[in-house]
Amino acid sequence: MDPAFAGPTASHYRLYRRDVPDALLDRLVEHVELTRDAVALDLGAGTGQVAVPLAARVGTVLAVEPEPDMLAQLRQRGEESVRNLLCVLASDREVPGLLDTVGGGRCGLVRPPGDCRLRERRGGPAGASGPDAGRRVRRRGGAGAPLPGGRRR
Numbered sequence: 001m002d003p004a005f006a007g008p009t010a011s012h013y014r015l016y017r018r019d020v021p022d023a024l025l026d027r028l029v030e031h032v033e034l035t036r037d038a039v040a041l042d043l044g045a046g047t048g049q050v051a052v053p054l055a056a057r058v059g060t061v062l063a064v065e066p067e068p069d070m071l072a073q074l075r076q077r078g079e080e081s082v083r084n085l086l087c088v089l090a091s092d093r094e095v096p097g098l099l100d101t102v103g104g105g106r107c108g109l110v111r112p113p114g115d116c117r118l119r120e121r122r123g124g125p126a127g128a129s130g131p132d133a134g135r136r137v138r139r140r141g142g143a144g145a146p147l148p149g150g151r152r153r
Helices: 008-016 022-032 051-055 068-081 092-102
Strands: 039-043 060-065 085-089 107-111 138-144
Touching (some): 022 051, 039 092, 051 068
Parallel strands (some): 039 060, 060 085, 107 138
């Protein structure tokens, strides 16, 4: 766990980071042809700047976050606004097993991590990190989308 993302930092992320713009998510969902029953994966979900607004557009969002304080903020935010958001404390190594349970092993959209927190958790690099983070878990025709977590307010 990285103390840089703990405590007050997680609270500040939730308060001051804006969500990804709706227009961008709408274009992405249309481009990838995601349906209301699709599963999307947000690796390094933080406090939900992608996961929460994306949940209104797909069937399920699997939000994977390695930092407990960030995950607590994400869960609280999700409970306030969406029902189809599954928030999990995990690294990218656990993703294939999680998707076997949630998405039949594949998903339509993967947002890869924007930083190295997932790769560093539990000692050392993970096999599914970096640019190829979602290739093995995307459905045929699915996409990876390196979306930013939104600008500061």
